[in-house]
Amino acid sequence: MAVLFGSAYIVTEIREQSIYAGNRCQLIAAHLADTVRLPLFAENRTVLMQIAQDTARTPDFHSLTVRTNDGRVLAEMRKPVSRSPSELLSRTVEVRSTPLGSSPESAIIGSKEPVGALIGTVRLDLDTTEFKARTQRLIMMACATAFLFWISVSSLCYLALRQVTRSFNALMRGLESMQTGNYAVRIAPVSNDEPGRAAGAISLLAASLQEREEENRRLQQQLINAMRLEVQKEKQQIMAKLIQTNRMTSLGLLASSMAHEINTPNGAIKLAGQQVAKTWKSALPILERVAEEEGDFVLGGAVFSLVRGEVTKATEVIARCSERIEKVVQDMRAYNVGGHSDAKDRVNLNQVVVDALTIIRAHGRHGNIVIQNEPYPELPAVTGNRYQLEQVVINLILNSIQAIPESRNGVVTIVSDYDSLHGEVSLVVRDDGKGIRPDIMSRLMEPFFSTRMESGGSGLGLYISNFIVTEHRGRLVFESEPDKGTTATISIPAADNGGTAGPDAPPVPEVV
Secondary structure (H helix, E strand, C coil): CHHHHHHHHHHHHHHHHHHHHHHHHHHHHHHHHHHCHHHHHHCCHHHHHHHHHHHCCCCCEEEEEEEECCCCEEEEEECCCCCCHHHEEEEEEEEECCCCCCCHHHHHHCCCCCCCCEEEEEEEEEECHHHHHHHHHHHHHHHHHHHHHHHHHHHHHHHHHHHHHHHHHHHHHHHHHHHCCCCCCCCCCCCCCHHHHHHHHHHHHHHHHHHHHHHHHHHHHHHHHHHHHHHHHHHHHHHHHHHHHHHHHHHHHHHHHHHHHCHHHHHHHHHHHHHHHHHHHHHHHHHHHHHHHHCCCEECCEEHHHHHHHHHHHHHHHHHHHHHHHHHHHHHHHHHHCCCCCCCEEECHHHHHHHHHHHHHCCCCCCCEEEEEECCCCCCCEEECHHHHHHHHHHHHHHHHHHCCCCCCEEEEEEEEEECCCCEEEEEEEECCCCCCHHHHCCCCCCCCCCCHHHCCCCCHHHHHHHHHHHCCCEEEEEEECCCEEEEEEEEEEHHHCCCCCCCCCCCCCCC
């Protein structure tokens, strides 16, 4: 309340002071306009300057400018102190000649009083710094008064309330214990008054709440058990969407770009190569007869006997490379639209690695890195989704490449193997990069956790990879030492083993 009264007083006082200052400035400017009428009409600069000097003695004066009606300055007086426009109060008054008396006709018809001709203008600027200083002192005084009043009232109220609420201490201690969830607390009534009766009622309420809480725990556990299967199904659906999103993000743009930028010129190269091969095949017998009849000759800057085999090989290389480019683009497209199967196909992990490396070569930065592929001969197939497993391999290889600093050379090794004892096919991706710290290793499989968030990492690559491997009844394990590199191992049951791990194989981890 004191703040409201103080604020109202301050606002009212400031408003009145502002109105007073504005009226004062307007009055002085109007008086000056009346005073300078004749000197301004006569353009007597000496008299105008004398009036300006007399006006400069006015308190808070800053500047005075007298202009003719065509904008010429006849007199100007200004204090040397510079002020910003916000610190000045300005008024401009027109100076007009004395109007003539009204004519009888205008008096009869009731027309308005005549207005004199415009002679010029008077502009007066007053300094408001002193006014603002008085306003600040007023605000500080009002705030100090309100604060002292608030302190006094608060102290009196505190003493009165403390005296009145002393009998509620026991009740409040019991309520504070119940707020922590301890409904076993019972409040003993101190006396048979209102606080005592309230303590008894609250004790009964606490006993009822304790029974309800125990019942809620039982119902909640039953609800969790009933919804567990539904939650697991929903989690699988969400992960399927995340897998598709991750795959589309990594290769969607690349596949569409390659289809347009590579397929068209590659088709032209393929047709041109076929035409060259066909033409060379038709021309070769003629050229051979010419060589037999007239002897060896120069063709394309070389001897025909040497060029004959080289041209044939060149056309074969053109056809083979064109088919290879077409196959790479087809693999990229299949990777981009695949991944919707139910993991029922037989997949060779060696071929998955070859296809993944084809995609990695188009990724970009690995010029300082040697990628070594060491496939296991006659590796058994696994049952699963080829494109999902390919996505896992690509993620692991890219992580290994990114773990090697660009300032030095590095090696990424991919080794496939078969464990006949456990009936598992394994794939190891090993690098000699900077490794993983122990505190990060424990969070490696968490969704949306990445050490490369600032450089574009999503934090979903390893989480989705672990989910895919787990869906294939496999395991994804990481081993790493700082500054020594990281080893990622994928273990999946072989298809010939029925798609399940052997009895001695480690258990399949659950993705939470």
